[in-house]
Amino acid sequence: MANRKSKAVRGAVVHQRQIPWMLISGVTVVAVFAAVVFGFAFMRYSETADVRAAQEAAEKAAEPFKPSPENPDPSKKIPGVTVVDYPGQIHVRPDQRVAYDHSPPFGGPHDGIWADCTGVVYPEAVRTENMVHSLEHGAVWIAYNPEKVDEAGVERLKVRADGKPYTMMSPYPGLDSPISLQSWGHQLKLDSADDPRIDQFITALRLNNNGVYPEIGGSCQAYPGAFDTNNPPKFDGTPPGPDAVPMDGRGATQDAGEMGQP
Numbered sequence: 717m718a719n720r721k722s723k724a725v726r727g728a729v730v731h732q733r734q735i736p737w738m739l740i741s742g743v744t745v746v747a748v749f750a751a752v753v754f755g756f757a758f759m760r761y762s763e764t765a766d767v768r769a770a771q772e773a774a775e776k777a778a779e780p781f782k783p784s785p786e787n788p789d790p791s792k793k794i795p796g797v798t799v800v801d802y803p804g805q806i807h808v809r810p811d812q813r814v815a816y817d818h819s820p821p822f823g824g825p826h827d828g829i830w831a832d833c834t835g836v837v838y839p840e841a842v843r844t845e846n847m848v849h850s851l852e853h854g855a856v857w858i859a860y861n862p863e864k865v866d867e868a869g870v871e872r873l874k875v876r877a878d879g880k881p882y883t884m885m886s887p888y889p890g891l892d893s894p895i896s897l898q899s900w901g902h903q904l905k906l907d908s909a910d911d912p913r914i915d916q917f918i919t920a921l922r923l924n925n926n927g928v929y930p931e932i933g934g935s936c937q938a939y940p941g942a943f944d945t946n947n948p949p950k951f952d953g954t955p956p957g958p959d960a961v962p963m964d965g966r967g968a969t970q971d972a973g974e975m976g977q978p
Contacts, residue, residue: 813956859885
């Protein structure tokens with residue numbers, strides 16, 4: 717009797733199912749990883765939603781700066797804005813540089829081909845002479861010093877530019893302030909991406925058709941075959957040489973019309 721019981725016990729031990737610890741560990745790791753990924757994605761989504769909500773509120777607050785025939789240039793009421801009267805349509809060749817009177821420049825001679833300003837956020841600095849031409853078409857250029865604006869600040873600036881017609885954004889190495897906004901004949905330098913004057917400036921000057929910029933109706937779409945948005949002309953931060961075109965345009969190749977167009 718005892719012998720039979722011993723055999724039964726041994727049989728029970730032999731046939732007992734083993735706990736699949738490896739499988740459980742693998743499933744646990746996958747579940748934890750999925751939870752971390754989901755949590756990170758949700759956090760990023762929440763941050764983006766908060767930034768966009770704040771941006772919408774800022775744009776509403778800037779509505780009093782919308783231009784009108786009675787108030788053609790509301791930017792003049794924004795503290796810190798520099799205004800200079802520049803003549804338009806003075807063009808230089810792609811191999812020429814301009815000895816600009818401000819950095820970043822916001823008017824004066826420029827390349828005959830404009831930079832794409834259809835809401836493009838350029839990851840690298842772009843040739844200045846092309847960027848200035850876009851201002852002549854009514855665009856606003858958001859420039860920032862990559863050494864003075866942190867990642868969060870760059871993201872807040874991107875919301876103002878990304879996908880917004882007649883807007884462009886790029887780093888500008890050596891900029892003497894963290895942020896600088898440019899439209900034709902107008903500039904505003906700032907310390908913070910949270911400054912409400914950013915939205916006031918954009919509201920007042922982007923596509924302001926009250927004689928604020930020279931070429932009303934000018935395109936912001938990249939000129940086919942002349943400007944590659946994904947590989948634009950490179951920024952040159954070295955001082956212009958003695959052969960650079962001065963601000964009065966002497967030595968410029970063209971003084972009217974758009975290069976590459978009939």
